[in-house]
Amino acid sequence: MVRIIGILAGLFFAVAALWAFANGAYNVASQGYLKEKTAESEFHLSPRPFNQASDDLVAHWDKQQLQRGYQVYKEVCSACHSLRHVAFRDLEQLGYTEAQVKAIAATWQVPGIDPNTGEATTVPGKPTDYFPLVYPNDVAARAANNNAIPPDLSLITKAREEGPAYVHSLLTGYRDIATFSVDGKHVNDEFPDFSTPPGLHFNPYFANLNIAMPPPLTSEGQVTYADGTPATIEQMSSDVAAFLTWTAEPSLPKRKQTGWPVVLFVLFGTILAYLAKQQIWARAKKKA
Structure with a gap:
């Protein structure tokens, strides 16, 4: 019984592999790799x-x-x-001052509410607006x-x-x-x-x-x-x-700058691991 189940499982995975291969070949063909050349x-x-x-x-x-x-x-x-x-306030990251960002935001019209009528209108932007x-x-x-x-x-x-x-x-x-x-x-x-x-x-x-x-x-x-x-x-x-x-x-x-310390840490750890491995095997060789 176990052998039969093993054979069936093997057949299942073989069929799955063949299907994946066929599907991949079809996708390659349908994406234009086997089609005639076009201007694009x-x-x-x-x-x-x-x-x-x-x-x-x-x-x-x-x-x-x-x-x-x-x-x-x-x-x-x-x-x-x-x-x-x-958001307009994000522009401070470009070197604008808080006052400049406020002035920049005010040059844009953003959706707002008329305080007198309650109807939708547009108003000058604020730094917190997008x-x-x-x-x-x-x-x-x-x-x-x-x-x-x-x-x-x-x-x-x-x-x-x-x-x-x-x-x-x-x-x-x-x-x-x-x-x-x-x-x-x-x-x-x-x-x-x-x-x-x-x-x-x-x-x-x-x-x-x-x-x-x-x-x-x-x-x-x-x-x-x-x-x-x-x-x-x-x-x-x-x-x-x-x-x-x-x-x-x-x-x-900032993300790229963070990568350098990580690379240096991994390099340092690799060197320590290598030196530790050398020391351990050196002792083992002496005992042998």
Whole structure:
């Protein structure tokens, strides 16, 4: 009886393993690895390298850059994209004083209640308020953006692979499909049926190459930086990408800095263990 149960159990696990293998093979095929080449698979580009202060060995925030990034967000991005997970008081981490944060918050209109009528209205923001939503719901967002919903940017660099680099590349990556090429190959020469529909814009850093968002950074000097930094498209893109890295994980440098003591502790423990092992076996060898 025990032998029969063992055989059945073995058969069960064998079938399960075969099913897992078949399912994996099917997923590989269905995800396009075995399909014919497409314009998206051939001309979609990986994000360009993007380095910032929080990537250094001694990670830290470049507060001047984060302030410039906030300025780009407010003057360019906030027309369509929200930051619903960020409170105005969080901006103190960027180097703003309490009075400056209070003044910044007051320049935004947030949902409130009219004290005289009790009706919903908008009021100047306070430091404890969160950045307001741009659109009240998805229907309104679609109606205003060619049926596309602008994503909230609070966690965008966490939600996208190579997040900061992706944001930076996307903002500077708009191209003319008629002249765009990779390794000398043009999109329309390789895929004559591929096109950019009306209302969309060609961007090889976007997954399907066509994106509903028009180029947000269109000219140098589009933003006048308070610190006098020249506002080139590359600079504005880098600054807002760094700012969105901060919104997604304000404690990023602290987390990285914590890793160094942990690594040193593990290394120290490893050395102690090795020396202890040498000492113990040395005594054993002498006795032998």
